[in-house]
Amino acid sequence: xxxxxxxxxxxxxxxxxxxxxxxxxxxxxxxxxxxxxxxxxxxxxxxxxxxxxxxxxxxxxxxxxxxxxxxxxxxxxxxxxxxxxxxxxxxxxxxxxxxxxxxxxxxxxxxxxxxxxxxxxxxxxxxxxxxxxxxxxxxxxxxxxxxxxxxxxxxxxxxxxxxxxxxxxxxxxxxxxxxxxxxxxxxxxxxxxxxxxxxxxxxxxxxxxxxxxxxxxxxxxxxxxxxxxxxxxxxxxxxxxxxxxxxxxxxxxxxxxxxxxxxxxxxxxxxxxxxxxxxxxxxxxxxxxxxxxxxxxxxxxxxxxxxxxxxxxxxxxxxxxxxxxxxxxxxxxxxx
Numbered sequence: 001x002x003x004x005x006x007x008x009x010x011x012x013x014x015x016x017x018x019x020x021x022x023x024x025x026x027x028x029x030x031x032x033x034x035x036x037x038x039x040x041x042x043x044x045x046x047x048x049x050x051x052x053x054x055x056x057x058x059x060x061x062x063x064x065x066x067x068x069x070x071x072x073x074x075x076x077x078x079x080x081x082x083x084x085x086x087x088x089x090x091x092x093x094x095x096x097x098x099x100x101x102x103x104x105x106x107x108x109x110x111x112x113x114x115x116x117x118x119x120x121x122x123x124x125x126x127x128x129x130x131x132x133x134x135x136x137x138x139x140x141x142x143x144x145x146x147x148x149x150x151x152x153x154x155x156x157x158x159x160x161x162x163x164x165x166x167x168x169x170x171x172x173x174x175x176x177x178x179x180x181x182x183x184x185x186x187x188x189x190x191x192x193x194x195x196x197x198x199x200x201x202x203x204x205x206x207x208x209x210x211x212x213x214x215x216x217x218x219x220x221x222x223x224x225x226x227x228x229x230x231x232x233x234x235x236x237x238x239x240x241x242x243x244x245x246x247x248x249x250x251x252x253x254x255x256x257x258x259x260x261x262x263x264x265x266x267x268x269x270x271x272x273x274x275x276x277x278x279x280x281x282x283x284x285x286x287x288x289x290x291x292x293x294x295x296x297x298x299x300x301x302x303x304x305x306x307x308x309x310x311x312x313x314x315x316x317x318x319x320x321x322x323x324x325x326x327x328x329x330x331x332x333x334x335x336x
Contacts, residue, residue: 120173
């Protein structure tokens with residue numbers, strides 16, 4: 001590392017919290033930069049982090065009941081900002097306009113900061129300030145339809161963990177804000193430090209932008225009854241088999257036609273769709289925890305080939321298997 005890099009001034013990161021905030025949305029992001037400073041080992045430390053209130057005072061009320069106090073009110077910040085990250089709570093997503101002074105302050109930062117970002121409903125704050133117009137953006141899945149309907153000029157991705165469009169970064173809620181901040185650190189200081197931080201925080205080492213917010217177990221609707229609970233377990237244990245509708249129907253002592261109809265009513269998806277996603281979910285686990293080859297994983301999970309697995313993985317997860325694996329600390333070779 002060059003001397004100029006070692007002696008550069010810390011990057012000023014401002015976490016702008018618009019109360020009430022979900023505490024983890026704020027503290028998760030804050031912790032990433034705190035560990036970046038403690039694990040990087042350089043002098044001066046790579047980041048100077050400021051928590052600023054976007055409310056009427058420095059007081060930050062939390063959705064979970066905590067009351068915090070920011071070091072600054074946004075209007076008191078005078079130093080140049082490298083990265084501005086907006087964190088909002090449930091009220092940020094309502095239809096009320098943004099406070100005029102905050103809106104003007106944010107608009108004035110456009111073009112002055114290197115990066116603007118948001119966690120969860122912080123995207124609504126940027127949107128109300130006109131800072132996401134014409135851009136791709138993400139927010140928590142529960143608010144994506146509201147963001148799309150209230151700001152039609154924004155290209156909302158309802159499933160992505162986080163999205164980058166130029167110098168704008170937006171993420172889904174809670175732990176996705178940690179993923180976003182790890183990506184920012186990786187962009188600034190390299191993947192090795194980002195991986196060390198993730199290990200220290202005991203989180204996924206890197207969930208890249210574009211990944212879906214749900215695993216297959218979460219994405220399938222909760223069954224209306226317990227009819228298929230045992231079948232789901234059986235499917236998970238037999239993914240290496242062909243698992244045709246006829247086989248599944250026989251397992252349930254139902255006709256194939258009636259089975260398909262009831263399964264879709266109970267789960268919200270077709271049997272074929274569920275099985276494909278279950279195979280992808282099993283592949284995700286093996287990619288995270290083992291160093292088995294793509295061909296071996298594909299065969300184990302019931303895919304006809306590694307290429308078929310790659311296409312299915314890309315459609316369901318949003319990134320190819322090799323990229324997904326690169327974000328994890330894999331287990332021993334051939335670990336089962």
